[in-house]
Amino acid sequence: MKKYDVQKFELLSNEQIADGIFDMRVKNDELAPLAKCGQFAHVYVPSKTLRRPISVCDSENGVLRLVYQVKGEGTKIMSEMKKGESVDILAPLGNGFKIEKGKRYCLIGGGIGVPPMLYTAKQCENPLVITGFRNKDLIILQDDFKKAGAELVLTTDDGSAGIHGFVTDVLKEKISEVDEVCACGPTPMLKAIADVCKEAGKPCQISLEERMACGMGACLVCAVKVRKNGEEIMQHVCKNGPVFNAEEVVFNG
Ligand SMILES: Cc1cc2nc3c(=O)[nH]c(=O)nc-3n(C[C@H](O)[C@H](O)[C@H](O)COP(=O)(O)OP(=O)(O)OC[C@H]3O[C@@H](n4cnc5c(N)ncnc54)[C@H](O)[C@@H]3O)c2cc1C
Ligand code: FES
Numbered sequence: 001m002k003k004y005d006v007q008k009f010e011l012l013s014n015e016q017i018a019d020g021i022f023d024m025r026v027k028n029d030e031l032a033p034l035a036k037c038g039q040f041a042h043v044y045v046p047s048k049t050l051r052r053p054i055s056v057c058d059s060e061n062g063v064l065r066l067v068y069q070v071k072g073e074g075t076k077i078m079s080e081m082k083k084g085e086s087v088d089i090l091a092p093l094g095n096g097f098k099i100e101k102g103k104r105y106c107l108i109g110g111g112i113g114v115p116p117m118l119y120t121a122k123q124c125e126n127p128l129v130i131t132g133f134r135n136k137d138l139i140i141l142q143d144d145f146k147k148a149g150a151e152l153v154l155t156t157d158d159g160s161a162g163i164h165g166f167v168t169d170v171l172k173e174k175i176s177e178v179d180e181v182c183a184c185g186p187t188p189m190l191k192a193i194a195d196v197c198k199e200a201g202k203p204c205q206i207s208l209e210e211r212m213a214c215g216m217g218a219c220l221v222c223a224v225k226v227r228k229n230g231e232e233i234m235q236h237v238c239k240n241g242p243v244f245n246a247e248e249v250v251f252n253g
Helices: 073-079 115-121 142-147 167-177 187-200
Strands: 005-018 021-027 040-043 052-055 058-060 063-069 086-093 105-110 128-133 151-156 180-184 204-207 223-228 231-236 243-245
Touching (some): 005 073, 115 128
Parallel strands (some): 105 128, 180 204
Antiparallel strands (some): 005 021, 040 052
16 A cells, blocks of 8 residues: 555645645545644645645545645745645655554644644544744634644743743643653754653654655755664654654754
């Protein structure tokens, strides 16, 4: 059975859901159902040579949901794609989060790292989800997490909505209520989460982001340093990740 492929997806909708953030739904009955939580889709953008990696936010009934922020030219072009267009996507790629039955998970998303935690929440029983944003204009997916049955906590850096503070402030208070932590977001946030988990003796999986080209382990663009059996080695975020055991990641600085 195929694990991934490159195929055309039909664009069903592509709507703005927050300041500079879009929610794209694309249909392909063969590839969408293969997606696991934490994996990503490599999206071809017309006129650009390299595909753009976007996490699987959800997969249901043959429809992949991709929630993305307009950063540069590629994502700007994506935001202008219209219903009915055909989108060329290589998917699903990467390893994804490992979710075990019987464990209570704390899922943490920071900013545009929040989308992959929705599909992850749907694989968990009674997850605690902590979402953090810079301010209220960037808040996304709160109703979706509630529908997924999550205990949901919202934080903003400037206090314009939810708890005024960082996701790690909430994690420190609630870490005793969970067995394991999964997180996606900016690197300083991931490092802070990894430190809290280490101190509490809780396992932690983190989804890393690196610039990508091939997306399949062939070009070495996305290399990161990890420590395995006491030895530092390079691995590919696209193929060995994007999800890594936090204890193994060698953070720069
Ligand atoms: C595994 C993974 C999952 C991701 N999931 C999401 C998501 O769900 N939602 C979302 O908004 N963004 C996500 N990103 C980041 C997203 O891929 C970049 O924001 C996007 O590629 C920027 O493209 P651009 O053309 O708009 O920007 P430009 O800066 O013009 O891009 C130039 C080149 O750099 C690459 N690039 C730029 N920034 C990044 C980056 N942060 N990561 C990887 N490649 C980059 C682009 O793919 C392109 O090849 C993810 C990145 C990775 C690695
Ligand atoms: S993007 Fe080519 S090896 Fe990862």
